Amino acid sequence: MKRIIAPLDYSRRWSLRWVIVATTVFLYAPILILIAFSFSESRRLVKIEGFTLKWYEKAMNNDQLALAFANSLTIALINTIVATALGALAAVLLWRFRFPGKPVYEGATALPIIVPEICMGVALYVFFARVGWPSDWIWPFNLSAIAAAHIAFSFPFVAMIVRARLANFNRELEESAKDLGASEWQVLHDVVIPFMKPGLIAGALLAFTLSLDDFVITFFTSGPNTVTFPIKIYSMVRFSVTPEVNAASTMLIVITLVLTALALWMQNRDKPGAEA
Amino acid sequence: MSDDAIVRIEGVTKTFAGNVTVVDRVDLRVGRGEFFALLGPSGCGKTTLLRMIAGFELPTDGRIVIDGEDMSTTPPNQRPINMVFQSYAVFPHMTVAKNVAYGLKVEGVAEAEIGPRVEEVLNLVKLKGYGARLPNQLSGGQRQRVALARALVKRPKVLLLDEPLSALDAKLREAMQLELVRLQHAVGITFIIVTHDQKEALSMADRIAVMESGKIRQLDTPERLYEYPSNRFVADFIGKMNLFEGKVVTREGARLLVDVTGLGRISVPHEDDIAVSIGVAVRPEKISLYRARPADSAITLQGIVTNLAYLGESLQIFLETESGNQLIISQTNVSRSGSGAPRKGENLWCSWQAADTLLLQD
Ligand SMILES: Nc1ncnc2c1ncn2[C@@H]1O[C@H](COP(=O)(O)OP(=O)(O)OP(=O)(O)O)[C@@H](O)[C@H]1O
Ligand SMILES: [Mg+2]
Numbered sequence: 001m002k003r004i005i006a007p008l009d010y011s012r013r014w015s016l017r018w019v020i021v022a023t024t025v026f027l028y029a030p031i032l033i034l035i036a037f038s039f040s041e042s043r044r045l046v047k048i049e050g051f052t053l054k055w056y057e058k059a060m061n062n063d064q065l066a067l068a069f070a071n072s073l074t075i076a077l078i079n080t081i082v083a084t085a086l087g088a089l090a091a092v093l094l095w096r097f098r099f100p101g102k103p104v105y106e107g108a109t110a111l112p113i114i115v116p117e118i119c120m121g122v123a124l125y126v127f128f129a130r131v132g133w134p135s136d137w138i139w140p141f142n143l144s145a146i147a148a149a150h151i152a153f154s155f156p157f158v159a160m161i162v163r164a165r166l167a168n169f170n171r172e173l174e175e176s177a178k179d180l181g182a183s184e185w186q187v188l189h190d191v192v193i194p195f196m197k198p199g200l201i202a203g204a205l206l207a208f209t210l211s212l213d214d215f216v217i218t219f220f221t222s223g224p225n226t227v228t229f230p231i232k233i234y235s236m237v238r239f240s241v242t243p244e245v246n247a248a249s250t251m252l253i254v255i256t257l258v259l260t261a262l263a264l265w266m267q268n269r270d271k272p273g274a275e276a
Numbered sequence: 277m278s279d280d281a282i283v284r285i286e287g288v289t290k291t292f293a294g295n296v297t298v299v300d301r302v303d304l305r306v307g308r309g310e311f312f313a314l315l316g317p318s319g320c321g322k323t324t325l326l327r328m329i330a331g332f333e334l335p336t337d338g339r340i341v342i343d344g345e346d347m348s349t350t351p352p353n354q355r356p357i358n359m360v361f362q363s364y365a366v367f368p369h370m371t372v373a374k375n376v377a378y379g380l381k382v383e384g385v386a387e388a389e390i391g392p393r394v395e396e397v398l399n400l401v402k403l404k405g406y407g408a409r410l411p412n413q414l415s416g417g418q419r420q421r422v423a424l425a426r427a428l429v430k431r432p433k434v435l436l437l438d439e440p441l442s443a444l445d446a447k448l449r450e451a452m453q454l455e456l457v458r459l460q461h462a463v464g465i466t467f468i469i470v471t472h473d474q475k476e477a478l479s480m481a482d483r484i485a486v487m488e489s490g491k492i493r494q495l496d497t498p499e500r501l502y503e504y505p506s507n508r509f510v511a512d513f514i515g516k517m518n519l520f521e522g523k524v525v526t527r528e529g530a531r532l533l534v535d536v537t538g539l540g541r542i543s544v545p546h547e548d549d550i551a552v553s554i555g556v557a558v559r560p561e562k563i564s565l566y567r568a569r570p571a572d573s574a575i576t577l578q579g580i581v582t583n584l585a586y587l588g589e590s591l592q593i594f595l596e597t598e599s600g601n602q603l604i605i606s607q608t609n610v611s612r613s614g615s616g617a618p619r620k621g622e623n624l625w626c627s628w629q630a631a632d633t634l635l636l637q638d
Contacts, residue, residue, distance in 0.1 A: 172361040172362070173367060175365070176359070176361050176367075177382075178352050178353045179332075179427075180353075180358065180426065180430065181382045181430070182353060182378075182382045183382075186382050190367075190382075191367060194369040197369075
């Protein structure tokens with residue numbers, strides 16, 4: 001007897017299974033190989049031999065790498081806070097108010113998403129050189145140029161995400177809060193911001209990861225004393241891909257995953273009444 | 277009556293951008309503790325009028341006086357009025373108890389007082405034990421009770437309800453109609469309800485304002501509106517109506533002599549002055565059917581049954597008279613046997629009392 005298989009009955013279709021396998025391999029094979037080599041005894045990236053943590057030890061004892069890592073985290077953190085706040089404000093502004101030149105402003109805030117990163121990088125490089133932005137302040141203030149650059153290119157993403165969320169806001173929620181006696185600020189704080197929250201968290205997460213792994217724009221805005229993690233890895237790789245680089249990259253992947261999981265967990269936990 | 281009015285609307289007009297007048301010089305008074313309904317077809321301006329009372333729209337002209345105070349331009353959060361929105365607008369991120377407590381919290385009511393008041397009002401709307409639930413764990417009817425509780429807990433002078441039952445299914449809607457009336461009696465707060473459902477308005481309200489294109493066409497008790505509609509619009513909008521065209525011939529004391537197309541000359545009791553060209557109307561349930569010509573002197577017509585509609589509690593009979601008039605007659609279903617019920621194609625006599633005849637101008 002011939003079994004009829006529905007088009008979306010994917011578990012019974014070999015072709016669909018193959019798509020799943022192929023895409024997964026395609027996405028994760030390079031990363032898995034990188035992780036595997038970071039535990040390999042051999043210095044050469046030909047064959048995985050034995051198991052060791054010595055590359056991790058080495059990477060962690062590399063002061064330059066540690067500094068680059070601290071720089072990256074600091075920049076990402078500052079960027080996340082500022083870009084999320086700016087993006088949220090821009091989104092609320094565009095959602096809530098009508099003002100002259102609104103379409104122009106709307107386009108202008110979305111532009112950095114479209115402009116090729118390399119162009120923004122060069123533009124920022126020229127800009128910082130032209131205004132003579134000081135780069136010899138003490139840490140972490142010497143990172144200000146990079147942080148500013150990151151904020152500039154990541155806040156439009158936040159604005160876009162938050163605005164998409166606000167588009168679904170039921171205006172009667174706002175009116176009913178006001179009807180119950182809330183002031184404009186109370187409405188914003190008690191009703192609008194809680195509604196925006198998933199968008200804010202998603203936006204913040206995006207801003208964080210955009211900043212943490214940005215190479216192009218950072219490359220043009222960093223100086224010899226303000227090396228970030230991706231830039232440092234790049235300069236190490238230029239000599240040779242060592243297991244030390246693999247170990248460092250693996251740590252970055254793990255940190256990103258942990259932070260993402262944390263953010264998602266927080267988002268779920270914050271749903272009120274979830275405990276009830 | 278003037279001192280008794282909790283809401284006084286005086287010459288209120290609302291014109292939106294583009295010169296669309298949505299509410300047109302409306303005057304009305306709503307009494308203390310009254311259950312008041314704004315009834316009218318879609319787009320007649322009911323919601324706009326309600327939103328002006330709540331403070332979400334400002335009148336272009338006229339005054340809104342609430343409990344003796346001119347509040348035409350007072351913002352909504354400072355009016356002693358609360359509203360139940362059509363979408364209920366229950367805060368999705370707050371539990372039922374937090375939703376209900378919200379209005380008290382922003383008002384600055386002491387924490388110790390909030391808890392008992394929330395409990396009390398949740399009992400009142402039969403949501404005891406639901407305090408910890410989130411709105412997405414509630415049915416539509418329960419969400420509406422939350423919206424009601426949230427407004428009632430503020431002990432407003434007036435509660436506004438915009439089509440509160442339109443999202444519920446028929447059975448629940450009927451139950452909630454009774455429930456709302458019970459609630460209103462229990463709390464003694466003035467209710468102003470907006471609806472386009474005439475049955476809803478008739479069954480719940482003490483008085484009803486019937487609106488058409490931004491104007492109030494008649495303001496009366498349900499009974500008066502049904503039995504004595506003052507114009508064609510109201511007569512047609514509320515219930516079913518058989519309508520003839522007529523011309524007033526002369527007045528004979530408290531009665532008018534009217535020539536009616538398809539009916540001949542009839543004499544109808546009518547005290548007030550009326551235009552010459554009028555509508556002559558009678559409700560379907562006021563008409564009786566006979567197999568032979570009835571003997572008394574009531575208004576009598578003969579016709580053929582063209583159609584029957586069985587509605588359960590009543591039977592609707594469609595009669596076509598010799599002069600081509602279509603009549604609807606409603607018979608109550610009193611006995612199960614149904615013997616003697618009219619059949620399609622049957623030739624029947626119908627008659628009604630002159631006192632049940634209505635004379636309507638436009
Ligand atoms: N902000 C606005 N700007 C322009 N026109 C509006 C605005 N709000 C409402 N209107 C118009 O006013 C008219 C009356 O609207 P309203 O919402 O008061 O009707 P309604 O009687 O409540 O109808 P429904 O039963 O469909 O809810 C409609 O034609 C509507 O298009
Ligand atoms: Mg409406």
